[in-house]
Each structure stands twice: as structure tokens, then as C-alpha cells.
Amino acid sequence: MQNWRRRGRGSSIRITTRLDAHESELIASLVTSMTELLDERSDSAPTDDLSAITGIETGHSTPPDDATLGRLLPDFHRPDQDRELGADTVNGDLNGALRSVHEPHIIAAKSEAAQTVLATLPPGGGDVSLTPAQAEQWLTAVNDVRLALGAMLGVTENTPDQLPSDDPQAAHLDVYHWLTVVQELLVVALMGK
Template sequence: MSGFKRVRRSGLAVATFTAFEADLLRSLAGQLIELLRNEEATQPTGDPLEQLLDFSGPTTEPEDPVLARLFPTAYLEDEEAASDFRRFTEATLRDGKASAAAAVIDALEEAGLGTEPEDGVFIDVELDDAAAMTWMRSFTDMRLAIATRLGIEDGDEEHWHDLPEEDPRSQVHAIYEWLGFLQETLVRSAA
């Protein structure tokens, strides 16, 4: 686990993953896409102008806690403004997050990740600045999803490090930390 490094000659951020690590990233990105696409994100309205302009996004906070965290309510004090803001922006935000996760999958597969990852195979990923930003955003979304599902909060690191290794939450928390490590090294390599 080496993380990302900047290659001076090419200017690219580069990381080498084992096939298992690359497949895990692909799986996490795929799960994020599925979550973003499964909950109904649009509600048709009767307004012909809105239908023409496609302002048909949802007007209420998502029921799934992860989606509620990824798409928080913008105006806590003004329910109508919050509803309008969500209707005009959430569908586009969902598409952007899903596209970023799909870009992670595409980059991994273009770098050689097959459908059946093999032991001893390494995947070299090279990202230009635009791709690095996309990956950073996707890492943020993946980490928020895991943190929400596990109930991770600021200052509770000791709790997570004290969990026995056989506790499945400990393993998922290790993935959360690994994503944080990857994101940190990618940020440093882009600086």
C-alpha cells in the first residue's frame, strides 16, 4: 500500500494497487453508483415549463441516511427554499457523483483490472489533474457513505481502534481509513 505519488516527468499522479485493492475500489465505486441510482431521484411535476427545463428533482430529503448525508438540506430554516434548492440541484449532483465513481471504475479497468482479479497482479493507475480531482471527490463520497453506515464521528478514533479484528465493523473501518490514506496521498501528489 503505497498510495499516490507525482511523477515529475509526466506530471501524473500514479499509484500501484494489487488486483485485490483495485477490485475493492471498483466494488466501492459500483456500490456508490447503485445507491445513487436506486432511490427515486425525480418526481414529475405538472408545470410544462419545468418539464421543458427538466427541473424535476426531488423536493424532500432522501430517506437513506447515506444519501441524506451526501445531499444535506440546504436551508434548515426555510422549508420551501430547501425544497426548491433540492428540486433544482439534486439530480445533477447525483449524476456528477455517479459519473465520478464510474470514472474510477473506468480508470481501473483501463489500467488492466479484469473481471476476475488474480493474485500477484498489480494495477498501475495514472491520473492527470482532472482525473485526480474526480477521484478525490469520489473518495470523499465513499468515505462519507462508510462513515454514515458505521456511525463514525469526530473524536471516536479510540473506539474504532479498540474493536477486535474479528468484528466486521473493524474491517470496514480499516477500508474507511485506507480510502482516507489514498485520498491524502492523492491530494499531496496534486499539490
Template sequence: MAGLFESAGGGSAVLALDELEASVLRSLEVQMLELIGPGPGGDGEGDADPLAALFAEGPTEAPADPALARLFPDAYGDPERPSDEEAREAAAEFRRYTELDLRARKRDDALHVVRSLDGLGGEGGLVELDAAAALRWLGALNDLRLTLGVRLEVTDEDEQGLYGLPDGDDRKPLVMAYLWLGALQESLLEAIAD
């Protein structure tokens, strides 16, 4: 997989994807949507009462899934010191009022990527992103990379070791996706900075 972003000027970017790249990226984003879950309305398509949504309160506990906990971390406290009651209460309060919006943004970003890829008609092609769409893609790529990093138990120290995995290693396909997403993310950052 070699498709990387190029600058189109003014914070916009273009990405040429072959059919396999588009399929893999779409599949990963659909899995991200499933991981994040539907919105408060149940299906994420806006069937909830808009007034009730304004006053909806989110969860107060961090997600049990480590990948979701990485995407929606506690805002306060040291995870190494869970006995800090005051920090735990502050984190719960912060989560209660912010997590639903954060989930909605992450869901919208992933859905935007899926729809962009659907615009290719199931084939490869050129994805053209204006400045706003580029930022949505950047968020969605970051979320995918963070999630795969958690699933692969990647740490800063062992990221370089991922390049040397033997072909028979069961993690190899996920590692290849993780590294490709990192390259995509980096190229998009460079493209929007030009």
C-alpha cells in the same frame, strides 16, 4: 492495503494498486453507483430526452437513507431545529434545482473510477490520472468515505478508536476500508498539490 497516490506533477497523480486493492475499490464504487441510483433516464446511460433533462426538477425532500442524506444534505436550516418553516422551504427549493446535477456528478465520478480500474484488466497495476481525472477520483473517494463513515456511525471523537477494534468485530472490514480510503484521499490531495 498500502497503495497510496504519488505526484506525477502538474496536478496529476499515479497510484499502484495490487489486485486485491483494485478489486475492493471497484466493488465499493459499484456499490456507490447502486446507492446513488440511476439517472433520470432510468439506467444512467443517456437514453433520456436531453431537452427534458434540462428542465427536469429534482426531489424536494432530503433522502431517508442517512448515507444519502450525508451525500445530499439540506442547503439551509439547522437539522436540530426542523420547525424552521422558512429554512425548510428554501432547502426544498434549492434541492429541487440542484440535486439531480449533484447526483449526476457523483455518479460520473464513481463511474470514472470504475472505468479506470477496469482498464487494469482485473489485475493490479498503475493508475495514471491527469489533473481532471485526479479531481474526479478525489470526489469519488470523498463520497465513499462519507458513506462508510455514516454506516459506521463515525464521529470526530471516536475516529481514533477505530484503530483499536478487535479482529472479531463485525465492523472491522468496513473500518479498514474507511481508514484506507482516508489515506488514499489524503495522499491524493498531497499529490495534486505538488
């Protein structure tokens, strides 16, 4: 992958790069897999009579059991934040209520970003030319894929930069680090530096 570049001025600004065929295929595969996870979560949301009457979409009130989805759809408040936030107690139902109301919108935003990536990704590799709004959608999707992959791998601050080549997760960790670089370079290009 070539470095992201910011080209043009004003309303003609484009954020560009060139992807090899395998890079394009890898991004498409990762984004599609993440979208499928989000779709499964959305499709399994319980139905609600009030939602059907009002048209207000509701989602799950419980967090995902899967660590990957849990990283993409975390709780709004964690008990370990009580002291930090100065709260004496937080009702466990608060997270459920917030999740039920907001999760469908969060999933929709993540899915929209993923669709932008898939729509602007050159099949078989090639040039990528994005508007700043599309580049921001790319940032969202790349970050989500990176978070999902990191959760699957159990990445922590103690995870080494590289695993032995015979480790079954070595290639996946390399992809995780590559996505980190893609994200960082895209941020720099969007900032105009």
C-alpha cells in the same frame, strides 16, 4: 497500495500509483455500490410536467430517508445554522426547492466522478496513471465513498481508531481509514508536495 506520485511537467503531468488486485476490486465494489444508491435516488425522482416541457431536470424535494444517501445529499440549510447565519427563520420549503433544482446536478457530478474511477481502475490491480482532472474526480469519488461508509458505520469524532477484531464492523472501519489515507495522499500528490 503504493504512494501517489506526481510525475512530469506542464500538460504531461500524471498522478500515479500501483494497486494490488484486492485494492482495485475493493475500490470498484465500493464505487459501484455508491453509484447504484445514487442511481436509485435519481430514478425515483418524481416526474414534473413543467420539467417535461422545459427540459429542466428536477429531483426530489425531500431529503433521503437513508442515512448514507443523506450524507451524500445533505440539506442546503439546517435549522441549527440559523443563529450562525444570522437568519431569524428559514422556510422549510427553501431546502425542498433548492434540493429539487440542484439534486439532479449533484448526483450527475458524483456519478461522473465514479465513472472516471471505474474507467481508470486497472482490473486485477496494476498501475494507475491519471491526469490532474482525473485525479480530482478520484478525490471526489473516494471522498463520497468514504462519507457513505462513515455514515453507514456511524463514525463520529468519538469513534475509536480500531475496533476489536471480533466486532462485525472492524473490517469496515479499517476500509474507512484506508480510504482516508488514499484521499490524503492523493491530495498531497495533486498539490505537488
